Amino acid sequence: MTRAVSTYHQRIAREKRALILTAATSLFLELGYDRTSLARVAERSGVSRATLFKQFPTKAALFDAMVTESWSTAEDEDPPPVGDVLAGLSTIGRGYAELLGRPQMTDLFRIVIAELPRFPELAEAQFSHGKMPYFASVRDYLLAEHEAGTVRVEDADLAATQFLGMIANYVFWPALLVPGWQVGAGRVAQVVDEAVRTFAARYATTGPE
Structure with missing residues (x-):
């Protein structure tokens, strides 16, 4: 049961990460890097700010993740x-x-x-x-x-x-x-x-x- 729960949480985290990166890319293209806030990214991606900040505490960290992805x-x-x-x-x-x-x-x-x-x-x-x-x-x-x-x-x-x-x-x-x-x-x-x-x-x- 523990493994199943852990796997489920990992899958959800990956899905939310993908939503965040997609939303960030879209906003960077639309508004530019400077005018895009993490709050906007959270709103566009449909995840909570707490979830976003947990994965990407800064906008620079978010951009680095986009590069890696x-x-x-x-x-x-x-x-x-x-x-x-x-x-x-x-x-x-x-x-x-x-x-x-x-x-x-x-x-x-x-x-x-x-x-x-x-x-x-x-x-x-x-x-x-x-x-x-x-x-x-x-x-x-x-x-x-x-x-x-x-x-x-x-x-x-x-x-x-x-x-x-x-x-x-x-x-x-x-x-x-x-x-x-x-x-x-x-x-x-x-x-x-x-x-x-x-x-x-x-x-x-x-x-x-």
Whole structure:
């Protein structure tokens, strides 16, 4: 019985957290970060102020949670096994394209860009809590493949930037800037496949060093 009650409470807490994050994102887009209060978020989400403050005692904590939520996907999963760089990069590339295609990712970037002049700390949160941890996971995978001899990567930061950039430049940035821009699943798959082939042509080796 105790376990069932605990599980129930955890589920309710997750549901309320999701409502809060959705409401906060909507309000940040509508009103801006400065004019959005935690009280407004509580009202929009339909949870009590006490519940909201318990999970997010400050607006900065709430924004940090939005960043973490937006960047979480291929995120907490283990990296692909080392040894087959084409398969590994395909897995990473598909996960990255899926992540960038989420509406909350576009929303997050729009909030950061709009508020950058007055709240540069939002960009710092986005970079340090979202982008960089994800980027580091890709860089570390490439370093592991380098150690295995499947690729020869002298600058892992640059190589990771090149690979992710080939995908983001087609899948994400136009969607952020051009109203109505959409990329079909088939085109996304083609973009990822071409990024993998291009990366392999530049960095892959024929065998262990």
